[in-house]
Amino acid sequence: SYELTQPPSVSVSPGQTASITCSGDKLAHKYAFWYQQKPGQSPVVVIYQDNKRPSGIPERFSGSNSGNTATLTISGTQAMDEADYSCQAWDSNTVVFGGGTKLTVL
Amino acid sequence: EVKLLESGGGLVQPGGSLRLSCAVSGFTFSSYAMSWVRQAPGKGLEWVSAISGSGTNTYNGDSVKGRFTISRDNSKNTLYLQMNSLRAEDTAIYYCAKQVSGGGNSGYFDYWGQGTLVAVSS
Numbered sequence: 001s002y003e004l005t006q007p008p009s010v011s012v013s014p015g016q017t018a019s020i021t022c023s024g025d026k027l028a029h030k031y032a033f034w035y036q037q038k039p040g041q042s043p044v045v046v047i048y049q050d051n052k053r054p055s056g057i058p059e060r061f062s063g064s065n066s067g068n069t070a071t072l073t074i075s076g077t078q079a080m081d082e083a084d085y086s087c088q089a090w091d092s093n094t095v096v097f098g099g100g101t102k103l104t105v106l
Numbered sequence: 107e108v109k110l111l112e113s114g115g116g117l118v119q120p121g122g123s124l125r126l127s128c129a130v131s132g133f134t135f136s137s138y139a140m141s142w143v144r145q146a147p148g149k150g151l152e153w154v155s156a157i158s159g160s161g162t163n164t165y166n167g168d169s170v171k172g173r174f175t176i177s178r179d180n181s182k183n184t185l186y187l188q189m190n191s192l193r194a195e196d197t198a199i200y201y202c203a204k205q206v207s208g209g210g211n212s213g214y215f216d217y218w219g220q221g222t223l224v225a226v227s228s
Contacts, residue, residue, distance in 0.1 A: 001168060033214040035151070042201060042218035043151065054216070086151050093165045093211040095141065095153035 002091035004098035011104045018074040020101045022087030025068060032070035033088040034063060036081075037100075043086065047072060079105050108132035108217045110202050115222030122192050122226070128185040128202030128219055136160065136180040139205040141215065142187045144198035144224075154200070155187065158209055165211055169195075192226045199223050 004024045012018035022032060032050050035043035045054055047063035050070065060075045070089075074081055082105045087098040114126040126142070142154040155176035156165045164176050175188040185202050199221040207213035 031214075035215075037151075042220055043215070044218075045214055045216060048206075048214045084150075088151075088214065090212055094167060095143075095156065097143075097151040097153060100150035 002089075002094075002096050004087055004089060004096050006085075006087060006098040006101045008099070009102045009104065011106060012074075012077045014079060014105055015076055018077045018081070018103055018105075020072045020074075020085050020103065022070040022072070022098045023068050024070075024089060024096070027068050027070055027089065028065050030089045030091065032063065032065045034061075034070075034072045035086045035088065036083045037086065038083045046085075074103075077103075077105055081105060108204065110204065110217055110219035112200065112202050112219045112222040115200065115224045117225045117227065118192055119228050120193060120226055123188070123190045124192065124224060126187040126189070126200055126202075126222060126224070128187075130183050130185065130202075130204070133204070135178075135183040139207055139209060139211075139213070140176075140178065140185045141203045141205060142174075142176060142185075143201045143203050143215070143218075144196075145201070145221075146195075146198040149198075152198070156205065156211065157185070158211075163209070163211070189224070192224075194226050197224060197226050 034047040037043040050065040051063040086100045141156040173191045201221045202219045203215035204217040
């Protein structure tokens with residue numbers, strides 16, 4: 001079955017750029033989606049179709065997808081961005097989520 | 107305003123059954139595919155099942171095939187998940203989520219419910 005691999009944790013200083021990767025076989029052939037989840041809350045999509053931002057998502061969130069890796073980039077990271085981030089893709093009529101990455105802003 | 111409200115969670119013994127419901131409002135329910143996504147305590151998201159807007163097509167994750175059944179009643183704007191032969195590893199918060207497409211096997215989840223907790227234990 002298809003798998004998406006994310007680093008368990010990423011740390012970033014306030015104001016710096018955070019990059020969270022999501023790896024899967026030929027992932028660039030699929031669309032990648034990214035969700036943010038804060039403690040006790042439901043997930044919220046922050047990037048869809050590799051690099052599109054839903055309305056209401058700050059411009060500091062961006063995405064890319066090339067080769068085997070999709071990347072979520074948060075520029076000028078703020079304390080409010082501290083959360084778990086999960087990537088998602090479709091493979092053979094099934095949804096696959098990455099294991100999630102805890103972003104710590106310190 | 108889009109709203110998704112899950113119900114039906116609770117404590118159940120291994121081997122038991124439970125039916126979850128998700129009542130929705132704020133959009134044309136029959137036009138959109140829906141999914142159930144779960145999250146075990148302290149773990150990541152795991153997709154469970156999806157159903158097309160018409161209800162004609164369903165898709166299931168490997169871990170629940172043959173045990174869980176997704177369905178919908180478009181006249182009641184309600185999504186269901188019938189869970190049978192429950193195991194300890196099914197313990198999780200179960201979210202219903204609206205997909206942006208109608209077909210059931212594409213797109214992303216633009217709205218999520220608040221989740222309902224299912225605990226499988228003796």
